[in-house]
Each structure stands twice: as C-alpha cells, then as structure tokens.
Amino acid sequence: MNTLDETQWFTEVCEEGGSAISFRIHGRLHEEQTPYQRIEIYDTTDFGKLMVIDGFVMLTSRDNFLYHEMMSHPALFTHPDPKRVVIIGGGDCGTLREVLRHDGVQHVLQVEIDERVTRLAERYFPELCEANDDPRVEFLFGDGIRWMKEAAPGSVDLVIVDSTDPIGPAEGLFTEPFYRSCHRALGEHGLLVQQSESPLLHFDSIIQPMHAAMRAAGFGHTHTLPFPQPCYPSGWWSATLAGKQPVDRFREQDARQRNFDTRYYTEGVHRGALEPPAFFLR
Amino acid sequence: MNTLDETQWFTEVCEEGGSAISFRIHGRLHEEQTPYQRIEIYDTTDFGKLMVIDGFVMLTSRDNFLYHEMMSHPALFTHPDPKRVVIIGGGDCGTLREVLRHDGVQHVLQVEIDERVTRLAERYFPELCEANDDPRVEFLFGDGIRWMKEAAPGSVDLVIVDSTDPIGPAEGLFTEPFYRSCHRALGEHGLLVQQSESPLLHFDSIIQPMHAAMRAAGFGHTHTLPFPQPCYPSGWWSATLAGKQPVDRFREQDARQRNFDTRYYTEGVHRGALEPPAFFLR
Numbered sequence: 001m002n003t004l005d006e007t008q009w010f011t012e013v014c015e016e017g018g019s020a021i022s023f024r025i026h027g028r029l030h031e032e033q034t035p036y037q038r039i040e041i042y043d044t045t046d047f048g049k050l051m052v053i054d055g056f057v058m059l060t061s062r063d064n065f066l067y068h069e070m071m072s073h074p075a076l077f078t079h080p081d082p083k084r085v086v087i088i089g090g091g092d093c094g095t096l097r098e099v100l101r102h103d104g105v106q107h108v109l110q111v112e113i114d115e116r117v118t119r120l121a122e123r124y125f126p127e128l129c130e131a132n133d134d135p136r137v138e139f140l141f142g143d144g145i146r147w148m149k150e151a152a153p154g155s156v157d158l159v160i161v162d163s164t165d166p167i168g169p170a171e172g173l174f175t176e177p178f179y180r181s182c183h184r185a186l187g188e189h190g191l192l193v194q195q196s197e198s199p200l201l202h203f204d205s206i207i208q209p210m211h212a213a214m215r216a217a218g219f220g221h222t223h224t225l226p227f228p229q230p231c232y233p234s235g236w237w238s239a240t241l242a243g244k245q246p247v248d249r250f251r252e253q254d255a256r257q258r259n260f261d262t263r264y265y266t267e268g269v270h271r272g273a274l275e276p277p278a279f280f281l282r
Numbered sequence: 283m284n285t286l287d288e289t290q291w292f293t294e295v296c297e298e299g300g301s302a303i304s305f306r307i308h309g310r311l312h313e314e315q316t317p318y319q320r321i322e323i324y325d326t327t328d329f330g331k332l333m334v335i336d337g338f339v340m341l342t343s344r345d346n347f348l349y350h351e352m353m354s355h356p357a358l359f360t361h362p363d364p365k366r367v368v369i370i371g372g373g374d375c376g377t378l379r380e381v382l383r384h385d386g387v388q389h390v391l392q393v394e395i396d397e398r399v400t401r402l403a404e405r406y407f408p409e410l411c412e413a414n415d416d417p418r419v420e421f422l423f424g425d426g427i428r429w430m431k432e433a434a435p436g437s438v439d440l441v442i443v444d445s446t447d448p449i450g451p452a453e454g455l456f457t458e459p460f461y462r463s464c465h466r467a468l469g470e471h472g473l474l475v476q477q478s479e480s481p482l483l484h485f486d487s488i489i490q491p492m493h494a495a496m497r498a499a500g501f502g503h504t505h506t507l508p509f510p511q512p513c514y515p516s517g518w519w520s521a522t523l524a525g526k527q528p529v530d531r532f533r534e535q536d537a538r539q540r541n542f543d544t545r546y547y548t549e550g551v552h553r554g555a556l557e558p559p560a561f562f563l564r
Contacts, residue, residue, distance in 0.1 A: 004286060004293060004295075004302060009302065011286060011302075011304070013286075013304075016328075017328055018305060018306040018326060018327040018328025018329060019303065019304060019305055019306070019328065019329070019512070020286060020291065020293075020302075020303070020304035020305075020306075021301065021302070021303060021304075022293070022295075022301060022302035022303075022304065023300060023301055023302075024300040024301070024302075044300060045300040046298075046299055046300025046301065047300060047301070062482075063482060063516075199510075200344075200345060200510070200512055226510070228481075228482070228508070228510060228516075228517065228518035229517075230301070230482055230516040230517050230518060234345075234510075234512040234517055235510065235511075235512050235516055235517010235518055236510035236512060236517055236518075261560075262560045263559070263560050263561045264559045264560055264561065265560060266557065266558070266559070266560050266563075268554075268556075268557030268558070269554075269557050269558075269559060269560070271553070271554065271557060272551075272553065272554020272555065272556075272557045273554065274550075274554075275548065275550030275551050275553060275554045276548070276550070276551075277545070277546045277548070277551060278543075278544045278545050278546055278547060278548050278551070279545045279546065281548075
C-alpha cells in the first residue's frame with residue numbers, strides 16, 4: 001500500500017469506476033479558471049506535460065498520439081472523399097493536426113468553446129499545434145451545439161466530436177438533438193465520430209445509449225472502435241462512428257499507402273479496431 | 283488534485299513509468315508472507331476481489347478475463363492440435379480454466395512455485411478455479427525453470443508462461459536459457475506464449491529483448507499481441523508468442539466455431555491483436 005504525496009503526484013479519481021490514475025510530477029506549471037472550466041498544466045516525470053480540466057486528465061505529451069490518431073484516421077479513411085471537416089471541441093489541436101495530414105481535406109473548422117484550451121496548448125503542447133497555421137484551418141471559439149444547429153444542410157463531410165466527458169460543458173454533445181443537427185449538416189456520405197469513453201467502465205452507461213441516440217437521430221450505421229489510452233480511466237477508450245453509409249469498411253488501400261507517419265494507426269490497427277470484443281456482441 | 287486515503291484505496295506505483303493505479307477498497311481480506319512473496323487480498327468497491335503480490339496487482343475479479351483469454355486462446359488456436367499444455371506460474375488458475383475449454387487438450391500440467399497463490403485463489407476467486415477438478419489437470423508446486431530444463435524433448439505442445447513481472451521469483455523466466463529449455467521440450471509445432479508487459483512502457487526494456495532472446499533460443503517466429511488490461515500499469519498489456527512455425531496465422535475457422543463462451547476473445551479480436559501498432563514496426 002502506498003500513499004501518494006500530492007506535491008509529487010497528480011491523481012484523477014474515477015468515482016463511478018472505483019479506480020484512480022496518477023502521474024508523478026515535478027510540479028504544476030499553470031492553473032486558471034476560465035469562464036467555462038478550470039484548466040491545469042503539470043510537468044510530469046515520465047509522461048511529459050499533462051493537461052487537466054476540472055480535475056480530469058485531458059492529455060499527456062507521451063500517450064496522446066493514441067487518442068488523436070484514432071479520433072481522426074479511421075473516420076477520414078472511412079469517408080470516400082472527406083473535404084470539409086468540422087471538429088467540435090478539440091482545443092488542444094492534436095486531432096486537428098492529424099486531420100490536416102490528409103491532403104484531400106480542403107477545409108477544417110474547429111469550434112472550441114474555450115479559447116484558453118488552445119492558447120495553453122500552443123504554449124505547453126506546441127508539437128500538437130504545429131499545423132495551426134495551415135491555410136485550410138479556421139478557428140471558431142464558440143458553442144459547437146449552436147453552430148451545428150445552424151449549419152447549412154449537407155455542408156459537411158465529417159464531424160469529429162473531440163470533447164470532455166458528458167458532464168459539464170460537453171453534456172449536450174452526447175444527445176439525440178445534437179446528433180440530429182449533425183445528421184442534417186452532413187452530406188450523403190457524411191460521418192460523425194465521437195469519443196465514447198471506456199469499453200470496460202461505460203459500455204452500458206454511455207456507449208450503448210450513444211448508439212441508440214445516433215440511430216434515433218437518423219444514422220443507419222454505428223460502430224465503436226476501442227483503443228488503448230493509458231491516461232484515461234481503465235486505460236482503454238473508444239471512438240464511435242456514425243454514418244449514413246456503412247462504417248465498418250474503409251479505404252484500406254489508401255490507408256496502407258498514406259503519405260504520412262503515424263505512431264499507432266495502421267490499416268491493420270484500423271481493421272482490428274473494427275472487431276468488437278465478445279461482450280459487445282451480447 | 284486528490285490525495286488517496288490508504289484505508290480506502292489500494293495503490294500500485296509503477297516506478298519506471300512514473301504512474302500509479304488505484305482501486306477503492308472496502309478493506310483488506312487477507313495478507314501473508316509465503317516463502318516466496320507477500321500476498322494480499324483486497325475487497326474493492328467496483329472491481330471485485332483484488333490479489334496483490336509484493337505490492338503489484340495480479341488480478342481483479344472484474345477485468346481478469348481480458349488477460350486470461352489472451353494468454354490462452356490465441357496460442358491454442360495457433361497450434362494445429364494442442365494436446366499437452368504446460369503452464370508455468372498461473373497460480374490463480376484463470377488461464378488454466380480457459381485452456382481447459384479446448385476439448386482437444388488432453389493434459390495440462392501447471393507448475394506454480396507458490397502453492398499459497400492457488401489456495402487463496404480457490405478461496406477468493408472460486409470462479410477461476412471451477413475447472414481445477416478436471417481429470418486432465420495435474421498440479422505441481424515447484425520450480426518451473428527446473429521442470430522445463432528436465433522435461434523430455436518434444437513432450438509438450440504449448441508452454442504458457444503466466445508469471446509475475448521479471449523481478450523477483452519470475453526473473454529467470456525472461457531469459458534465453460529458459461527459452462532454450464522450452465524450445466527443447468516443445469514438439470515440432472510447439473509454441474510458447476508469455477506475458478510481456480506494457481507496449482507503451484516496456485517496448486524497449488522488455489518486449490524487444492524478449493523477442494531477441496526467444497529467437498536466440500531457436501524460435502524462428504515471434505509476435506507480440508497487445509490487449510487492454512485496466513488493472514496493470516498503463517492499462518495496456520501484451521502476450522508474446524514464440525513458435526517453431528509461424529505464429530501470425532491461426533485456425534480461424536475453429537476459433538469462429540469454438541464451443542465455449544468468451545467475454546473478450548473472438549477470431550476477429552485475435553486477427554486484430556496480430557496487427558502491430560505503427561511504433562512496433564520502426
């Protein structure tokens with residue numbers, strides 16, 4: 001049994017999971033209360049920088065590649081020709097960087113409610129922001145739910161919901177009305193991908209209701225792709241795809257011949273992530 | 283920032299990873315020092331029973347299915363006809379239970395150095411021990427390294443090394459001399475599978491040296507299969523297969539038509555686990 005000294009460790013307790021994850025730290029580099037949430041940045045001993053929002057781990061320098069690659073490449077290689085992408089949330093810009101690796105993408109609008117997340121990412125996670133000057137990017141700091149409600153029908157190819165957990169500012173992003181707005185904004189081959197929490201801890205409470213709400217909103221095809229994410233509760237996370245067309249096949253040859261480096265994603269990893277764990281099938 | 287009260291939480295610190303995992307507990311049910319190690323059993327609030335050896339989490343009731351299924355079924359469906367299985371370690375009997383689900387298996391010898399692990403599993407994890415009376419099982423409480431050294435050449439189809447980490451009693455199980463003993467004991471289609479720690483934390487320090495040592499010992503084919511394991515450091519773990527024949531293909535149709543239930547493993551999950559993350563390929 002060890003007691004963790006809070007001057008040397010940052011700990012996130014997952015109340016509903018009865019578990020906690022901690023990172024050893026050199027210290028806290030920054031803290032502020034924005035109009036939306038409390039943001040903290042820590043310097044860890046082994047995971048690089050750590051961003052925390054309202055007490056919840058958002059990302060670390062060391063392992064964010066898993067999340068950001070799985071929030072972007074599977075969806076982009078599933079859509080036949082994604083040109084117009086909207087990211088809701090995504091303030092740390094890691095997902096945005098991955099999206100911009102796809103040459104066919106012509107425009108990415110990122111709608112993040114809290115500009116401070118992006119400003120702090122620029123300072124503490126500059127590697128994630130290295131593509132922010134790409135002329136294809138447009139930043140909008142505002143309400144993603146409202147933006148989606150007002151979007152022109154059929155004007156978007158891919159919506160990526162890269163948000164915090166479904167409590168607090170992000171709650172409305174996990175609801176049927178929001179999915180309905182997305183469905184309307186998306187074109188014929190339109191796709192939505194959303195982070196969908198832990199397959200172990202949240203299958204009944206979040207993943208299954210998310211599928212139900214996406215289907216009720218008009219998406220005929222949904223699929224959850226699990227992936228490892230050490231800094232989140234249980235270390236196992238997921239992205240859920242919703243499409244007007246099937247989402248369990250993808251442009252495998254394009255994925256194999258991609259002209260950019262990845263650290264986790266490959267066409268094989270994509271195929272593997274499409275294979276549901278046995279307990280998903282019950 | 284939270285400080286975890288040690289009367290309400292069990293915490294394992296992963297020193298080399300700069301991280302820690304904690305489980306909320308009702309209390310400690312048992313503790314003892316055996317001739318080999320210190321064993322503790324905790325009653326957690328959300329993960330069932332928790333077994334800890336020398337301060338390291340061994341298993342919880344809730345998530346052990348991931349580890350035990352991935353330590354057994356991929357190897358058993360890779361060998362063309364596994365009849366004679368030896369488990370080194372495996373004292374909690376969870377892997378043994380999965381092995382016995384395969385009708386073709388005729389004999390399983392489990393060589394666990396510490397009988398107390400098995401006795402405590404019978405008491406606190408009875409569901410994992412439900413097949414212990416199967417007439418195909420033989421228990422030997424003794425030194426697995428010595429047993430393997432003295433095994434008759436070609437007398438075994440599959441060796442499963444289900445051990446603690448490569449420090450303490452299990453250290454010798456991660457060495458070329460041990461792999462050489464296994465190679466000699468195995469038949470023509472013989473296979474070895476071993477838990478090989480975290481893909482994120484131990485790729486350079488354990489996984490790559492393990493491949494090198496297995497190949498130096500004569501195994502022509504090695505492959506690491508990652509899988510989620512929330513109760514271990516980083517929540518991402520792996521099993522490494524070593525074979526005299528290729529280990530990246532398997533009896534997929536038999537896996538699909540298996541006559542037993544699983545909670546994680548499917549033939550698709552197996553295919554997916556064979557797909558290396560991009561950073562494995564560098």
